[in-house]
Amino acid sequence: MSNLVIYRKYRPKTFSEVIGQEHVIRTITNAIKENMVSHGYLFAGPHGTGKTTLARLLAKALNCQQRKDGQFEPCNQCDSCLEINQGNAIDLIEIDAASNRGIDEIRELKEGIRFRPAKSKYKVFILDEAHQLSKDAANALLKTLEEPPSHAVFILATTESHKMIPTILSRCQTFDFRKLQMPEIIARLETILKQEKISYEPEVVKLIASQASGAMRDAESLLDEVVSFTGQNGKIALKEVQILLGLSDRGAIFQFINFLKDKKAKEAIEFIDQSIHKAVDPKEFIRAVIQHLREFLLLKIDIQLQSPIVLSLTSEEKKQFIDLAGGFTEQQIKAMLEKFMEAENKMRTATILQLPLELAIVEICLGK
Template sequence: MQDHLVLYRKYRPKSFEEIVGQDAVVRALSNALASGRLAHAYLFSGPRGVGKTTIARLIAKAANCANAGAKGPTPCNICESCKRYNEGAAFDVIEIDAASNRGIDEIRELREAIRYAAAHGGRKIYIIDEVHMLTPPAFNALLKSLEEPPEHVIFVLATTEIEKVPATIVSRTQHFEFRRPAVEAIAGRLTEIAKKEGTTLVPQAAHAIALVSEGSFRDAESILGQILAVEDKKITEEEVESVLGLPRRAILFQFYRSLVNKDGAASLAAVGKVGEDGHDMAQFLRSALRLSRLGLFLKLDPVLASVAGKELSPDDEKELRGLVATAVPDHLKKIFMLLADTLEKTKYSPLPELPIQLAILALTVPDN
């Protein structure tokens, strides 16, 4: 059965040691589990796909692990309780999607349910995902349960929009902010999964997938699964670009180089090539904007250059450094600002390539 699971479910971390990119959160929760001082309510906030629900499930598994005392905060993964969690058959972890169960009636049902003990003893863990979607009356009803929950109940609230969660809710929980993981962390995770699947994922390909995922492990693993359905022996950067419909790295650098050199004809030719190949113009612009941003970082400041180095492969960093070496900083800033403005205009343009063509003319044709 495991072979038919999507990758992000098949390789979901089974212990805190497997969590990547959330060291501060893992350390705090591990200490709380080891000392037996779990809070009655947690609030996890951060971007999608970074591990909020996964860590909530690990709290549930560790809290009910029969060997928790001997293993510290790490679930043993061999007791009956851990096996039920690993198989998705645990009755004592209840997940609620607040986007579709957002009313006061659903929260009243929850308040009634928490009175009853866990099916197998131990703790009952309620995970409320996208909690910011609850209605104001529902939040008010939840407030009472957060203030005085039964001893056997732990709440874990998760949200991607912390600003929409009332302060009264935040103040009654332990709040942990999840950070977007680094590109190299995602790439490393993908390389490990590909190896377990019997596939070679070249570093440039792992890096390309990590960038497209925009900080989401779940999205990155889903993309890898999509590519594995096409190529299961060796995955190259070109195959990633082909499967995802991304513009080729060469055409992207050609476009940015022509803008830096104020070569309007070459810039327009690059855009034309992107259109001919059937690539999404907004996606191309996002990639060009990212390259422009990193080029600006490399040009302006050593500290910013170190940030760029974490997002670029060694070959790309070397090429981009050479490209901006003799460029005027003000012109690089103008490219970045104009591309950012153009990306917004593309959403409303009847012709996808029109805004970028106008931007090219503004950047390469002298005012006089």
């Protein structure tokens, strides 16, 4: 793989490559096709879901020299497209409000905006983390948004739209970005791995996607780590990714829960002792047990459960998981969860870290 990090290398260069955010894409591409572009946009939503990506795509499409009327995709070949892809287009001005919070930047922006674009049709301003602008700067920006010159397009991006001042919101067409879904992330990861000619066990992408909490950037960064950890030759194995992520060994958790099912307090406590000797962090362990029990409970309600844990299990593990869940009643699972959550709480102040865990085991196995 080239030394470009994946999330930069795979930033979509066309609208068709963007996953999710269909509602945003539909409205924006229609506006481009029909030449009905607004002067102020607000892209609001969680990090790593495509705000900057779509802002640059919009800028690229607007200034593309080869795009015909009725089309919306940028050509990615003309000078303007190439300059935007390389990050050196003079008519695309990106300002990070997190580091340029001040009135000076906005004043400069206001001065700059009066001049026509140097070589393109539009001057596009992307203002990232717009909620972080200082009050004065936001007011100065507002003035500009009230009477923008016809050649200017503002795209404000924010992860916290509730912190934006309402008068700015009212001047912008707002788009709400959503977290991406597991299947969307999985599909994109598979495309990337295929293009990089890297082979992998199928559960690997599911596990990575399950850790990304809806952000494509997080999934891609994680994939980067995984690839450099496992090397680029050979196959990426699920085991290795589990180790990298510091996930407790599932087999161990299954075995532990099995002891509880059979009310084998002695074995369960010995098991924990041995785990701690092997440098397993009791806090991590209890957290993993709670997560698994929670999924047992959800599985009882819906056997088709498509949760992150279930999706990242191998088919062998899935069978074990379902069998094990079947060994408990809902009441029992609920009682165990309560005990372990209590133990997790007590661990914060316990002098012997594993003691709350041992007490929970005893109580569960004695059926109290």
